[in-house]
Amino acid sequence: MKHNMLLKIALLLLGSVMFLGACKKEYGNLNSPTVEDFLKDATQSQLNNLVSGTESGMRNEITLYLDDVATIGREGYRFSGSEPRYVTDLLGANEAQLTNNAFYTTNPWAARYRVIKNCDVLEASANRSTQITAEQKKGYSGFAKTIRAYQLLLALNLTYQNGIRVDVSDPNNLGPIVSYDNGLAAIISLLDAGKTDLTGATVSFPLSSGFSGFNDAAGLIKFNRALAARVALYQKNYTASLSNLNESFFDLNGDLNTGVTHEYSTGSGDQLNGMFIPQNQNGEIRPAHPSFATDIVPGDDRISKATLRTSTASLQGLSSNRDVWVYTSSTASLPMIRNEELILIYAESKIQQNALPDAIVALNVIRGKHNMTPYAGGVTQSALLNELLYQRRYSLFYEGHRWIDLRRYDRTNELPKDRTDDDIWIQFPLPNTEG
Numbered sequence: 001m002k003h004n005m006l007l008k009i010a011l012l013l014l015g016s017v018m019f020l021g022a023c024k025k026e027y028g029n030l031n032s033p034t035v036e037d038f039l040k041d042a043t044q045s046q047l048n049n050l051v052s053g054t055e056s057g058m059r060n061e062i063t064l065y066l067d068d069v070a071t072i073g074r075e076g077y078r079f080s081g082s083e084p085r086y087v088t089d090l091l092g093a094n095e096a097q098l099t100n101n102a103f104y105t106t107n108p109w110a111a112r113y114r115v116i117k118n119c120d121v122l123e124a125s126a127n128r129s130t131q132i133t134a135e136q137k138k139g140y141s142g143f144a145k146t147i148r149a150y151q152l153l154l155a156l157n158l159t160y161q162n163g164i165r166v167d168v169s170d171p172n173n174l175g176p177i178v179s180y181d182n183g184l185a186a187i188i189s190l191l192d193a194g195k196t197d198l199t200g201a202t203v204s205f206p207l208s209s210g211f212s213g214f215n216d217a218a219g220l221i222k223f224n225r226a227l228a229a230r231v232a233l234y235q236k237n238y239t240a241s242l243s244n245l246n247e248s249f250f251d252l253n254g255d256l257n258t259g260v261t262h263e264y265s266t267g268s269g270d271q272l273n274g275m276f277i278p279q280n281q282n283g284e285i286r287p288a289h290p291s292f293a294t295d296i297v298p299g300d301d302r303i304s305k306a307t308l309r310t311s312t313a314s315l316q317g318l319s320s321n322r323d324v325w326v327y328t329s330s331t332a333s334l335p336m337i338r339n340e341e342l343i344l345i346y347a348e349s350k351i352q353q354n355a356l357p358d359a360i361v362a363l364n365v366i367r368g369k370h371n372m373t374p375y376a377g378g379v380t381q382s383a384l385l386n387e388l389l390y391q392r393r394y395s396l397f398y399e400g401h402r403w404i405d406l407r408r409y410d411r412t413n414e415l416p417k418d419r420t421d422d423d424i425w426i427q428f429p430l431p432n433t434e435g
Contacts, residue, residue: 042125044132044204047140050122051205054115054147056271059262061111062334063274065154066400067286068104072425073403074415076288076306076324079315087316092423100429108158109431112151113168119148120169138201139217145194146224149187150336153231156183157404160427165434177434184235191228195221195247210261210333214249222249223260226337229345234408238349245349250342252365256395259338264331273334275327275398280310287313287320291416292397301371302394317419326398340366340395344388351384359384366391385409 038046067078071090078086083103088096090104098105126132126140156164166186167175178186201217214223229244249258264273277286288306296303306322313320327334347362356379363384364374377383389409393402406412407426415424 038121038125039128041131042129044129044136047122047126047129047132048205050118050125051140051143051207054118054122054144055208055210057111057115057118058147058151058336059264059271059334060114061108062262064104065108065158066275066398068108068158068428069400069403070398073406074289074291074418075398075402076286076292077315077318077320079283079285079287079313079318081283084316087318090425091318091418092421092425093316093419094421098425098428100432105158105428106431106433109155112155113165115151116148116168117171119144119151124169132204133202135200135202136204138197138199139203140205142194142197142201142217142224143203143205143220145190145197146220146227149190149194149231150227152183152187152190153227156180156187157400158428159430160407162427162430177430181235184231188228188231188235191224191231195224195228198224208263210263210336213258214260221247223337226250226259226342229342230337233345233348234404236352238352241345241349242353245342245346248342249339250346251339252343252346252362254339256340256343256366256369257335257338259341260336261333261338262336263333266331272330273327273332275324275334276330276332277323279307279323279325281323282313285313286324288322288324289416290320290322293322296394297372297390299371300394302397305394305397324398335399340369341399341401344392344395347391348385348388351381351388354381356381356384359388363387363391366395370394 038050042050067086068090070076071078071086078090080086085096085102085104088094089098089102100106123141123144126137126144129137132140152164152166161180163177163179164183165175165177166183198217198221203216203220207215211219211223213219225244226248229241229248229250232238232241232244251258262273264271266272275286277284287309292306293303305324305326307325309321309323311321313323343362343365347359347366350356350359350362360375360379367373367375375387377387389405389411392405396402403412403415406414412424412426417424
């Protein structure tokens, strides 16, 4: 079997730790760290470097991931004069196919597995260290397991039935590619193990402001359980999704934006949010799909997520008169998971359990927050699922969900084709390095 060379040269991302301008941290010598330096008897400073590098690395290629899923899910387009494959391959134009060696396949995969490898090193290093307490070891290990699970989920979202490789701890003896269902099961198992580690743990490492309110053991458990609720939903295990919500930061009456985010800054060596493109720009733009405006209910304030352009943007037979305007500055936060999604997970789980009045209460929370009147449609599972998918589409616009949601319900055929020879993909191929 050919081993994945991207994994064999996976980076520790230690050069990425200098972000988060709001936090001043002490870092060890980063001039020439090696894996062995960390594995033999890591200091707390070295372990903290690994945590910061891991968190920073999660942002790598997240913009491309979102463009992948949003383009196929017809949330918007990525018009680029330098890269036509955004509007050819991703949309299936002119008999184009998604290929296993193109940037849109290999780059997100490599970025996610670099972070996964970082998590492997972090956990192994913490467990072997004699310079931290047992409770601190549990903190590092619980964080590593939680982030590893999250990164595996993002990889699996793209490859779907083509599966993922869960075990990459030994680059010379990689674990097998596992199926979608087994991948989800492995991710849940990791999250459960992470929760176990975080219970009674001491979190002695700094995290960015994106983890504000979730930067201790109790907070990380809530983040972990929020992710577990999402995965359980994908597994159609609605009892588990509701149980996980109860241990998360889910709050039916809380701020919709409470959650954990990726943070960006203009600081030296840090990253900017690549999802931000100024309004009314020409050349490199991210226009919204026309259906976003035509399908929205009049008065729904989420129309502000796709603002009118001063002139229509066009490229290769595609056009739009609106810009995606979710990330409104180069330092805008990008959510990993937030309370609005959790409320919608609650509503979906209740619909699937036929607890329809509870679902309507949750859906009305979302409707009320977005200038809509209370739900007055049919009180059936079918009608409420349509309402649920509408609310997820507009509440979670350009957060990476619509394509996955329609795929979960075998409804990708409802996505519009803008040109007669376009296609709707359901999954990405495994990168050619995974052959």
